[in-house]
Amino acid sequence: MSDADAKQIERMKSLLATQKSAFRADSHRDVNRRKDDLDRLISLCQKNVDAIADAICHDFGNRARQESVIAEIAFTIQDAKHTKKHLSKWMAPKRKPLPMTLQPGKAYVRREPVGVVGIIAPWNYPFQMATAPLVAALGAGCRVMLKPSEHTPATSELLKTLIAEHFEEDHVTVVTGGPAVGEAFSKLKFDHLFYTGSTQVGRLIALAAAENLVPTTLELGGKSPAILTDNYPVRAAAKSLGWGKCYNAGQTCVAPDYLMVPNGKEREVAEEIIRVVQHQHPEAASDDAFTAIVSDRHYERLNAMIEEARSGGAEILQPDHDVEAAKAARKVPPTIILNAPDDSKILTEEIFGPILPIIGYTSLDAATNYISDRPHPLALYVYSSDKQQTQRVLNATQSGGAGVNINIVHLSVPDLPFGGVGASGHGAYHGEYGFLTFTHERAVLETGKWHPSSLLAPPYGKVYEAVAKKQLK
Numbered sequence: 001m002s003d004a005d006a007k008q009i010e011r012m013k014s015l016l017a018t019q020k021s022a023f024r025a026d027s028h029r030d031v032n033r034r035k036d037d038l039d040r041l042i043s044l045c046q047k048n049v050d051a052i053a054d055a056i057c058h059d060f061g062n063r064a065r066q067e068s069v070i071a072e073i074a075f076t077i078q079d080a081k082h083t084k085k086h087l088s089k090w091m092a093p094k095r096k097p098l099p100m101t102l103q104p105g106k107a108y109v110r111r112e113p114v115g116v117v118g119i120i121a122p123w124n125y126p127f128q129m130a131t132a133p134l135v136a137a138l139g140a141g142c143r144v145m146l147k148p149s150e151h152t153p154a155t156s157e158l159l160k161t162l163i164a165e166h167f168e169e170d171h172v173t174v175v176t177g178g179p180a181v182g183e184a185f186s187k188l189k190f191d192h193l194f195y196t197g198s199t200q201v202g203r204l205i206a207l208a209a210a211e212n213l214v215p216t217t218l219e220l221g222g223k224s225p226a227i228l229t230d231n232y233p234v235r236a237a238a239k240s241l242g243w244g245k246c247y248n249a250g251q252t253c254v255a256p257d258y259l260m261v262p263n264g265k266e267r268e269v270a271e272e273i274i275r276v277v278q279h280q281h282p283e284a285a286s287d288d289a290f291t292a293i294v295s296d297r298h299y300e301r302l303n304a305m306i307e308e309a310r311s312g313g314a315e316i317l318q319p320d321h322d323v324e325a326a327k328a329a330r331k332v333p334p335t336i337i338l339n340a341p342d343d344s345k346i347l348t349e350e351i352f353g354p355i356l357p358i359i360g361y362t363s364l365d366a367a368t369n370y371i372s373d374r375p376h377p378l379a380l381y382v383y384s385s386d387k388q389q390t391q392r393v394l395n396a397t398q399s400g401g402a403g404v405n406i407n408i409v410h411l412s413v414p415d416l417p418f419g420g421v422g423a424s425g426h427g428a429y430h431g432e433y434g435f436l437t438f439t440h441e442r443a444v445l446e447t448g449k450w451h452p453s454s455l456l457a458p459p460y461g462k463v464y465e466a467v468a469k470k471q472l473k
């Protein structure tokens with residue numbers, strides 16, 4: 001471990017102790033203070049649109065500014081505004097009915113902040129993946145330590161500076177570093193640990209947190225399928241899927257990973273998607289609206305996936321492009337793959353790039369069986385004009401979320417939970433689901449000085465016998 005990492009780890013431990021004692025001294029931020037916290041985050045975003053978009057662009061080599069503005073900055077602002085709007089209602093104690101036998105009294109749930117929480121964020125949306133859980137944690141009244149990704153250093157440093165300018169260190173703070181820091185971070189005794197990233201590292205996080213019985217939310221990845229049915233217009237599906245696969249150059253956790261189409265339609269669909277993406281991004285290399293691949297390692301990984309499929313007999317379709325310019329810009333052009341071997345990486349590993357393999361199916365049951373034979377994905381998309389058929393697909397499969405005739409956009413509906421199931425993670429956030437992730441629902445029963453339950457204490461007599469007899473019925 002480097003000296004810098006060792007120093008950072010010591011600093012983290014001391015920050016946690018500081019935040020824990022600050023929480024103990026002041027554990028119930030009222031609604032106005034929480035709204036003020038969210039306002040500070042909104043202002044941080046609004047005042048720094050250019051700086052944030054530029055930092056992300058620098059980290060990626062090229063990140064479409066339109067994507068950074070909408071999916072990172074505006075997303076956080078709208079999420080914070082939505083939370084502010086509903087916060088009083090979410091925070092209010094929830095009265096619960098009291099059975100006759102337990103009356104008189106009052107039963108209710110107090111929604112309390114869990115305490116000091118840790119958030120570990122990935123590189124693919126390096127701002128939003130840190131700030132969206134932060135919105136939820138601030139709404140819940142928690143104190144927060146944030147660890148952004150080492151793969152987007154400019155954005156992580158900027159986030160650290162901006163958070164320090166807008167929040168007290170004992171309230172919200174950012175610690176930076178790579179896997180060694182991440183590993184030490186995941187071993188801290190937080191009151192909740194919220195992790196977004198790969199399934200592989202998610203497993204390590206769950207193990208580390210279990211050691212201290214720290215509850216976790218795991219927002220993981222996986223292969224999200226799309227199914228096109230025979231009754232849905234190919235052009236409409238191609239437009240939607242071409243957009244979703246190229247957004248952030250496919251480096252989106254809920255991007256459609258592979259597409260299943262009725263046998264015989266593979267080529268027609270592939271050519272239509274190529275037409276769509278050629279129109280959206282006429283020249284991938286020079287088009288600033290087409291995002292680059294984040295690092296050389298991921299660029300090489302994606303090209304190796306394409307080459308492995310090609311050498312296994314697959315057909316590779318790409319729009320006409322300047323190969324050398326794309327390489328220099330670290331861009332993988334939109335790519336469709338037909339006839340990929342079953343055991344190729346493109347069909348067995350999460351792609352996380354603008355590459356879409358298409359698989360033919362003989363029947364809808366065969367398609368849903370293919371999906372159900374694999375780990376539960378984070379998202380599933382079905383393109384169908386038949387509502388019964390859609391329900392059939394949803395009934396026969398499991399996934400974190402789903403889109404019908406649309407992809408990716410379901411995650412921006414503020415009141416829908418966003419999270420995985422099984423291998424794609426557990427727990428959820430956004431809107432009230434995020435608020436509840438960082439909230440402890442404390443059950444309270446309040447009575448006066450005397451309560452009939454005292455009649456049930458020993459020495460047991462006739463009252464006890466009568467009540468027990470009644471309760472056993």
Ligand code: NAD
Pocket residue numbers: 120121122123124125129147148149150177178179181182183184186196197198199201202204205218219220221222252253254350352378420425
């Ligand atoms: P990653 O798992 O490599 O890294 C994520 C974070 O974990 C980083 O901050 C990293 O420093 C930290 N980390 C790395 N090793 C660690 C360790 N041993 N212990 C503790 N922390 C460690 O993920 P990534 O490559 O940055 O992100 C891509 C993955 O994230 C994809 O699989 C994608 O599907 C998934 N993802 C999921 C969601 C979601 O909402 N479910 C959103 C975005 C990305």
